[in-house]
Amino acid sequence: MKYDLEFNPDRYRVETAETEGKRLVYRAYEDLVYVKRPSAPEYQKMNIYVPEAYWEGDSIGAYDRNTAPVFLANTVGGYMPGKPEKPGNNHLGRTNTLFQALLHGYVAVSVGARGRGLTGEDGSFIGCAPACIVDLKAAVRYLKYNRDRICGSMSHIISNGTSAGGALSALLGVTGNHPDYESFLEEAGAACAEDDIFAASCYCPITNLEHGDMAYEWEFNGYDNYQRMHGIRDEKTGERKMVPLTGIQSAEQRKMSDELKILFPAYVNGLHLKDEKGNCLKLEEDGNGSFKEYVKARVMESIQKAMEEGTDFSGFPWITVRKGKAVDVDFEQYVAYRTRMKTTPAFDEVALTTPENELFGNKTTASRHFTRFSLEHSKAGGTMAEEGQIRRMNPMNYIGDKTCDTAPYFRIRHGASDRDTSLAVSALLAAALREQGIQVDYHLPWGLPHAGDYDLPELFSWIDGICRD
Template sequence: MPKQNKLVFINLSLLVSGILLSACTNAENVDNQTKVSTSSLSSGQVKTTLSKVDKTKWQYNSDDKIYYQIGISYAANPTDSSQQTLSIFVPAAYMTATENGDGTYTAELNTKANVGNYTANTAPIVIPINTPGYSSMSALTEYTSQAKTYTDEGFIYVSAGLRGRDSGAPSGVTDAKAAIRYLRYNVNQIAGDMDRIFVFGMSGGGAQSSIIGASGDSPLYDDYLKQIGAVEGVSDSVSGVMAWCPITNLDTANEAYEWSMGSTRSSLSTEEQTISDGLAEAYSTYINDLKLKDSKGNTLELTKSTEGIYQAGSYYDFVKQTVEESLNTFLANTTFPYDASSSSSGGPGGSGAPGGNPPSGQSGDTSSGSGESKNTSIESVDNIQRSGSSTSLSLTGTYNSIEEYIAALNSQSTWITYDSNSKKATITSMADFVKYMKSATKEMAAFDALDKSQGENELFGYGDGQGVHWDSRLATVVKGTNYEADFKTDLAKTDSLGKSVGERINMYTPLYYLSKYYGGYQTSNVAKNWRIRSGLSQGDTALSTELNLSVALQNYGIKNVDFATVWGQQHTEAEVTGNSTTNFIEWVNQSLK
């Protein structure tokens, strides 16, 4: 029987400890985690018809000193055999190789060599999730020099092709999980510590990285993983997540958007305004039920303001404080005179970072991906519907002092106050902040568009290119309108495996696994290292998206949560200072000390 068709059973007791459920260890390190229900596919015997990585098929790039293999299948029953493959890039020092005479090499692991802080046994594995707008990620068909940035640091770089939103959720994350399982199936066959897998991405890629990190070994994915023939008996959890501007927690994204930015809309019809207000109020109900807690253990809540809307309370104050901290971090890190025209931080119109140290990704580039041009903007490839600018201010020229800069921000009205003694700035209200710095750039019902035209409508569709409605809260808000019947019809649909859209939403909601509010609490193995960065002025999602994720992780007991918003930056690989790739690498190294 050919090797690739031979059913492989490997008793876990014969495997080294690295292949055992690494995330079970993660779970035990979470203070408040008492019990974890994990996928039936990640326990018991390893079962697959897939061959392991062929040691005789390595190729070598002498310029970059990297051994690599391209186009390795990670699914035994792929829906697209050319797409559902991965490629592996290994520092040459980790391999002892002999030439085969045909341009390939037979290589064995060299566990004695060091590259940076690591050996072949201890090296972290980094996997880019380059899926803007939940799009597909093309499988590599040739060598990519992007790997060198990571292999020079001693990392293993793995790029996996992933299905996109046109296949319907949860296809993208399912594929990523299958790729991760395949890597673990190859423990000791390839270099890298299987307990040190990090995923990273921007926008929809940041979202799917967050989902992967929160949903490790979730049984909700069992049927989908079986459907494509993923390796069974190994974990799909990861150790760490780097997410820039993650467009995630979609179950309440429409509501959060209107609560945060709905006040910046104009020219809404009476019906549209009613829907916008209804979504904002639905968000307040959700937040009060969610019961997030601050670092002192105080429950974060929304209450009605003097205007009778839910723009007051401890949660509101918490969000406002986050904005002020972002501004004050910018002011503290910026050297004046400050040239706003050449900076990406500091306010609308600029494109570099404070102190003349520009962050990469300043236009939302896809530099963390697998072969896209570094100058390709997210907006040009994600096919997400946007309109207008998120800012009504345009800062250009040079500001000689903090006071001059604040005066420019206050050019239309005074909404920022700066105390030169304490060197602290405060804002008057969130309404003023979003008016000048974070206005809505998506139509009302920002993610579940009323005409089903948004990318997320397709994401929760059924692989036929047609968008569907999926937001049950929005469905409640539109009762009595012409939209009611359409929502009712779409929410009753199921996919080819009989799963409802509600189940699929849960699968794609990180908080589903992190918060006691949801039924998925403690049913997954959550990554123990998180770094989240977001451009504060982006109009793509509400600030509360990333903020809620950060707080929920800390409430869950995750200790290493590095969260920051970046003043003045948009939908990009936002960084307070420095280069996004360099900062990511440094964070991985620090997390593993």
């Protein structure tokens, strides 16, 4: 079936949502397929929500129907397929981000996308990389193609996502209009428009996957006890529940950890990055160096901010505080405090069992390797993903590429207790963007695990600020 990409402004419902004592009236434009030839139309669609006040000629804060920023939220987690959402309560019964964005005066867009494990009618895998980022780009093109028919400022599209969705938000922000994606967009029948955006909000981005294993071991090497939550199915009820899983790495995993840690300094040094003062960010062969101090400084900033907000650090002997200022932190003790979550390798598993292995499959192969290291250590007879497929999923490969129209603003949040990926991953992303003159608001909120959308007032304040600028 071929879909029409012209937005119909008369096809809407006026809906009301109430939560936490707040009432919201909005226009709902739902189930909008954003490509002409979708392979999975139940995912390749979006919902657009506009405050009804704008149709009554009113303003919300500094915004009206023409100037309101477009808050583009993806629903991708674990690189799985995601469907569009509605304003209201989330799965925890709390007010969701779409509701809050509308209440603040934004045009709220929830966009779905294909993801790993998704199969077509012929049984082929249709959600492998780069399907998810291609879909987000197609959604942006749909919005810009219909800019005169949809409320809001299409010059101020701000993407938002968490985890794999945060990685895609970063990738969307970096790769605007890059020709690497053009053939995939043409195949799907994307609108003839641009796909660059104004800003990217990235919560705990699981990105830079081909270097994620070495970054993880640079941080967690030597800490072999792991603990994480593990999903199992209850034999009596059939319901899936999360239970703690603990263990210790095998001798073989410890050996791979040692080998991967050694590889990380060469990667960092090859980036030739500098900090805000112009100092080179490097690592010695043992993993120490100015880049480690750079990450440590970000941790100390996190501690300082938490102290000023009332957190008591008297029970943390590895944090040195003098006269109300965090002056030092024992980085190794900090890592031990966080604990290891993933076994080695963390992302490109030698048995091809991770979500990322599935992300880099192809139409006929469910899972593949995406690092030379894991291919050489493969226990599943795995094959290697193509270089182009791997390249298209990493924003680091496009930062500084003059072919891209990169967003001028990024906001990156990586919880200081997050163990799903190394802190080095977000630190490198932030440093690389800043070196290109891009404004980056980067912080490691103390005590927060792998999560997102936990500081919406601050996020919205940031959006309002960059839109005023």
